[in-house]
Amino acid sequence: MVKNCHMMIFGSTGDLTYQKLLPAIFDLYKSKDLCDQFQLVCIGRKAYTLDEYLEPIGEQYHKQIEFHDFKKHILYFQMDFTNSEAYKTLTQFDFTKHWVFYLATAPRFFRLITESLQANQYLDQENGFKRIVFEKPFGENFEDAKTINQAIRNILEEDQIYRIDHYLGKEMIQNILLTRMYNNVIEMLWHKDAIESVEIVISEKDGVKNRGNYYDHSGALKDMVQNHIFQIVALIAMELPENLTPSEIRSEKNKILKKIQLTTDNVFGQYEGYHQEKDIPEGSKTETFVAMKLLIDSKRWENVPFYIKTGKALAIKHAHVVVRFKKNKGNVNENVLMIEIQPEEGIYLQMNSKMPGISTDVTKVTMNYCHSCLKYGAEPSAYSRLLLDTMLGDKSLFASWEEIETSWEIVDKVVKIKEKQELVIYEPYKMWDQYVLVEKGWWIDD
Numbered sequence: 001m002v003k004n005c006h007m008m009i010f011g012s013t014g015d016l017t018y019q020k021l022l023p024a025i026f027d028l029y030k031s032k033d034l035c036d037q038f039q040l041v042c043i044g045r046k047a048y049t050l051d052e053y054l055e056p057i058g059e060q061y062h063k064q065i066e067f068h069d070f071k072k073h074i075l076y077f078q079m080d081f082t083n084s085e086a087y088k089t090l091t092q093f094d095f096t097k098h099w100v101f102y103l104a105t106a107p108r109f110f111r112l113i114t115e116s117l118q119a120n121q122y123l124d125q126e127n128g129f130k131r132i133v134f135e136k137p138f139g140e141n142f143e144d145a146k147t148i149n150q151a152i153r154n155i156l157e158e159d160q161i162y163r164i165d166h167y168l169g170k171e172m173i174q175n176i177l178l179t180r181m182y183n184n185v186i187e188m189l190w191h192k193d194a195i196e197s198v199e200i201v202i203s204e205k206d207g208v209k210n211r212g213n214y215y216d217h218s219g220a221l222k223d224m225v226q227n228h229i230f231q232i233v234a235l236i237a238m239e240l241p242e243n244l245t246p247s248e249i250r251s252e253k254n255k256i257l258k259k260i261q262l263t264t265d266n267v268f269g270q271y272e273g274y275h276q277e278k279d280i281p282e283g284s285k286t287e288t289f290v291a292m293k294l295l296i297d298s299k300r301w302e303n304v305p306f307y308i309k310t311g312k313a314l315a316i317k318h319a320h321v322v323v324r325f326k327k328n329k330g331n332v333n334e335n336v337l338m339i340e341i342q343p344e345e346g347i348y349l350q351m352n353s354k355m356p357g358i359s360t361d362v363t364k365v366t367m368n369y370c371h372s373c374l375k376y377g378a379e380p381s382a383y384s385r386l387l388l389d390t391m392l393g394d395k396s397l398f399a400s401w402e403e404i405e406t407s408w409e410i411v412d413k414v415v416k417i418k419e420k421q422e423l424v425i426y427e428p429y430k431m432w433d434q435y436v437l438v439e440k441g442w443w444i445d446d
Contacts (some may be wrong), residue, residue, distance in 0.1 A: 002392065007099070011012045016169070040230075048076050100391060110148050125160075129393070134161070141408060142412045170381030171371060176321070181240055196327075219288070257403060259296050293305050293310075313429060333352055335352070337349050346368060346370045
């Protein structure tokens, strides 16, 4: 249990807070990871009563008995966080306790909020820690990210800064590194001589919904590739550290990110009807789909293609990593290792075996490890895990500035490549994402 730690959310009326943060904090409350004195302060511009503020999360929580007790710990506080003078009204809260400030806002407000908290002495740590969680994306491009980072580093120590990427809190993302480290049979084959290709897929069935204003400034490149996908690439391709300490893991990940090489094989798409979505300007060239072929400049991964694919309004919602091994002899199926991230979680190894009976034909068989099947009761969400880690001061699953800096350098180059290509318009909810890869000769799911 974390004692005497409170939380304040800026951007509390957005979808992120309603869909992810409030449920995650409620889960921590139910699991008794929060003390009885815990207070959650939700900052918003509109004049809401607490019941009006909580209305969007609907009956799914109001019907739970524990939620009525949890509500006693929530305070909705009306304030315009874009007005630096308004922060003086926060003096009614006791900032001598431990506090976590969560910035669920656009990155352009990161500096203003941090400087305003500091100007009013709310970040003083004499009697309790003060930590700030910065939601992704951290900045809108490389130069913007550097400016934000320098500004907040002038105020905060690095151990107060938590740059969150909720994908790092997912069970099977954490399992990538552990599977390699503690299974020598896999690590011994984790190189160019054994692996033909690696594919990373994060496919979303929904369109932009009510996030049009945010998404049109971001697109698939900044919303998914710069953070989630590059973090997965790094975990797969990094050299194993001697110790699983946060600093060593982040250092090895950044070394790999610096070795990513772009190729001319890229596809940028936009789904039909995107311009009709709420808050999307007419004629927007924002990409809702990205497929890229990457190479890594290292001896371990020389000439091994990494195919990445992500997009909205696709046929299905799923995320996985597929490692295809090189074929052996004869006309047999290749071995494939698949790490399922969502909606199911598990590891699957496709092998070759003799068919039963007198035939000597070879068929493919699958060895399954269903991680989801081992769950008993509700498992903490990625956000629950990361919020608790923030309160405990554990930065193992948070991205370092160096990783973010390197990722932005790469994405800025990709943006320039995208500007020279024509967006491919695709029909929503179809299997177009796979057909694109077929046309380019890239491997896709069987």
